[in-house]
Amino acid sequence: MNSSTALQEKTWTGTAVSNGVAHAVVHVLKDHFDEPDEDSIEPGTEAHQMERLHAALAATAREIEELQRVMAGEHGSAESEIFETHLLILQDSTILKQTEKVVREQHVCVDWAYYKLMCKHMDALRGLSDSYLRERFLDVKDVTQRVMRHLRGELLDHPMFDEPVIVVAHDLTPSDTVQLDRSKVLGFALETGSAVSHAAIIARSLALPAVVRLHGICDELHSGDTVLLDGEGGLMIKNPSAETLARYRVREEQAERREDVFQLERHNPSLTLCGTAICVGANAEFIEEMKIVQDSGAEEVGLFRTEFLHLENPDATEDELATAYSRVVESQSPKRVVFRTLDLGGDKVDERLALEPEPNPFLGWRGIRLSLGRLDLFKRQLRALLRAAAFGRVGIMFPMVSSVQEVLEAKAVLKTCEDELKAEGIDIPEGIEVGAMIEIPSAALSADLIAAEVDFLSLGTNDLIQYTIAVDRLNDRVAKLYQPTHPAVLRLIGMSVQAARSAGIRVGMCGEMASDLTLTPLMIGLGLNELSVATTQIARVKHAVRRLSVADCEALAQSVQKSTCPAEIRKLSRAVADRCYPELFE
Structure with a gap:
């Protein structure tokens, strides 16, 4: 094999999940975790086996607490909260009893018994359709590996690097990340994971x-292999050629210059050429994102998804929730934070609710329906949100609303919570805004x-598109039918905007459509005055808004009414975008 063949470029x-480009050698983290043998034990030694497990659990708890302390010292307490979940897993009395x-019944060693039970939990989580919950199996895996190493008396391997590296792994747990020499880590490349995995969150924070x-x-x-990692294009290139490196170098230099322009103006007001204010806010779900939101130029948090905090700690008390929400509100004050109440159900399953299996969970007991059916959870959350309003501007938004009756019922529960808190001597500030999400055609x-x-109204277009066209965007067979510019979807958006205008209230959008720069002219033309997007898109969306005029956008919205083709509608909107801000597509 000649040298040119040996160094042939290969691309994956x-x-x-986190932007940027890195060029370095890789360090491959191999998973060497072997299944323990099903060894039999002598009768009467069961107590000794359980003593071994308790000792391993105690040692693991001390280890995790130390990791939590290290993370808190380096990145703040918000990110260290990841390890609270690990401690809760360790303290699960059900696992111990099982x-x-x-x-005792099978006369086997505790190593095998504990490992097999934890594997069952991992398999159950890994089989879920919700990407967030699926990623939680890594928490269980992380804890299991630690306990098993202590049972075996093995030392943990903390890799240190002599040079900058790109870490390659099948997956990456929170403690894996903490134990890495992060001063030498330039990026992460994983075989599994998603945008809500711990590795992605930490990569963005770093x-x-x-x-x-x-x-x-x-x-x-x-x-030791040399690679180029493209965190924007989603590419990993082994043995990048001189031409590839030169191309990326030019692209990076151009991108840095453009990004510098976007970032320099990111905190400026988001005004169109004609002076119309379009509020550009951030979508968020974790407390640890708040520093990023503050620096992003977001004019508010237009959507804070509260179910993720719930799933991290389903047993959180009202006081704990109030503390968590207050931290979010206080970090953004005086800007508004809009909290979406729990959107559980569908594929966001909380097993502790003991829900019966549903034939079609996406059309079942989810969102506001679940909250109204579980008033204990709903009132606990609403009371916590009302208490958090003492620290800044708060909006409360109800998800998956299908009728005005549900809104009235939810508002009645909110009023009851207000009255209860006032009776307890807790002041509730004036001006807490209540909104509804429009994500079902009936709404x-x-x-x-x-x-x-x-x-206010907020359009949740991810579900609105799915329910309107009756298509699962995660199903490859029908994914091509998932079209945001379908005339029916645009008509429903237009109807919602007109209803809000007639009522004299604001209307925004927090779905993926709001982040789509190709569609920004069309969204403004349809009358939206708030766009809530991913934090990485805020500077770019604000840049686009400043280069558009409402008149041109309204003319576009008028012209697409004559089109029956989703692709043609997208093309018309892209033409306006290309004319007004071509630099965003370079």
Whole structure:
């Protein structure tokens, strides 16, 4: 094999979850975790086996607490909260009881019994359709590996690097990340994961590029191989050629110059050429994102998804929730934070609710329906949100509303919570805004009735598109039918905007459409005055808004009414975008 063949370029395509480009050698983290043998034990030694497990659990707890202390010292307490979940897993009394039962009834070593039970939990989580919950199996895996190493008396391997590296792994747990010499880490490339995985969150917080779903890289790459990681295009290139490196160098220099312009103006007001204010806010779900939101130029948090905090700690008390929400509000004050109440159900399953299996969970007991059916959870959350309002501007938004009656019922519960808190001597500030999400066709068709009862509307286009066209965007067979510019979708958006205008209230959008720069002219033309987007898109969306005129956007919205083709509608909007801000597509 000649040298040119040996150094042949090879490219993997994955999913980009954190922007940036890195060029370095790789360090491959191999998973060497072996299944323990099913060894039999002598009768009467069961107690000794359980003593071994308790000692391993105690040692693991001390280890995790130390990791939590290190993370808090380096990045603040928000990011260190990841390890609270690990401690809760360790303290799960059900696991202990089940393990002891297996040891006593089957006369097997505790290593095998504990490992097998934890594997069942991992398999259950890994099989879920919700990407966030699926990623939580890594928490269980992390804890399991630590306990097993202590049972075996093994030392943990904390890799240190002599040079800057790109870390390659099948997956990456929170403690894996903490134990890495992060001063030498330039990026993460993983075989599994998603945008809500811990590795992605930490990569974004450290401003490092990260790409997930790079299938097979652990087997095909070896520590010391040279790669280029493209965290924007979702690419991993082994043995990048001089031409590839030169191309990326030019692209990076151009991107840095453009990004400098966007970032320099990111805190400026988001005004169109004609002076119309379009509020550009941030979508968020974790407390640890608040520093990023503050620096992004976001004019508000237009959507804070509260179910993720719930899923991290389903047993949180009202006081704990109030503390968490207050931290979010205080960090953004005087800017508004809009909290979406729990949007559980569908594929966001909380097993502790003991929900019965539903034939079609996306059309079942989810969102506001679940909250109204579980008033204990709903009132606990609403009371916590009302208390958090003492620290800044708060908006409360109800998800998956299908009728005005649900809004009225939810508002009645909110009023009850207000009255209870006031009776307890807790002051509730004036001006807490109440809104509803429009993400079901029936809500859009009755938006005039809903608008009369709320302070704002927010279009959740991800579900609105899915329900309107009856298509699952995650199903490859029908994904091509998932078209944001479908005339029916645009009509429902237009109806909702008109209803809000007639009622004299604001209307915004927090779905993926709001982040799509190709569609920004069309969204403004349809009358939206708030766009809530991913933090990485805020500077770019604000840049686009400043280069548009409402008149041109309204003319576009008028012209697309004559088109029946989603692709043609997108093309018309892209033409306006290309004319007004071509630099965003370079």
